[in-house]
Amino acid sequence: MKFEGRADCAKFFGTEMAKAVRREFSNINFDCVCFVPMTLKNKLKRGINQSELLARCIANELNIPLYQNALVKLKQNRVQHNLSRNERIMNVKGVFTASDDVKGKTVLLVDDIKTTGATLNECSRELLKAGAGQVFCVTAVINRYGG
Numbered sequence: 001m002k003f004e005g006r007a008d009c010a011k012f013f014g015t016e017m018a019k020a021v022r023r024e025f026s027n028i029n030f031d032c033v034c035f036v037p038m039t040l041k042n043k044l045k046r047g048i049n050q051s052e053l054l055a056r057c058i059a060n061e062l063n064i065p066l067y068q069n070a071l072v073k074l075k076q077n078r079v080q081h082n083l084s085r086n087e088r089i090m091n092v093k094g095v096f097t098a099s100d101d102v103k104g105k106t107v108l109l110v111d112d113i114k115t116t117g118a119t120l121n122e123c124s125r126e127l128l129k130a131g132a133g134q135v136f137c138v139t140a141v142i143n144r145y146g147g
Helices: 007-024 040-046 050-062 085-091 118-129
Strands: 032-035 071-073 096-098 106-114 134-142
Touching (some): 007 050, 032 050, 050 106, 118 134
Parallel strands (some): 032 106
Antiparallel strands (some): 071 096
8 A cells, every 4th residue: 555656546545544534533622633654765755654644634524633643763673564463563663652732632543554553552542541532443455364
C-alpha cells in the first residue's frame, strides 16, 4: 500500500477512510489527526509517507487539525512484513516517541496497513504516555493473513 508515489491513491483511500471515521466514530470529537511516522532518511528515499498522505486527506475531509509532529520515529527498525507477530512487537519497541502537544487530546491515529497491530499499539502507547486522553486508530487495509 505504498501507492508507488501516487498521491491520487491516497486521496481515494483517505476520503473513504474519512467516511468510515464519520460513520464508526460519530460520537467522538477528535482534537487532532496524526500518523505513523517514518525516519527522515526513508521519507527522503521514498519521497512520501503514505500514512501522512492519508492523514492529511482525512484531516482535511473531517476539518480536524493535523498534528504533523505528534509522533517521531527515533530510529530505523527492521522491515515488518517478513517478521512473525512476536518479532513485530519487539521490533517496534522504543522506536517511536510522542510530543506533549497531544496532552489531553482525543487523537485519531492513521496508518496504511494493519497486520498484527504492533506498530499502532506502540504508537498509541507513546501518545498515551505523552498525555493523550484517548487514541483511536484507522487504517486503509487490514491484512488478516500476515504476521
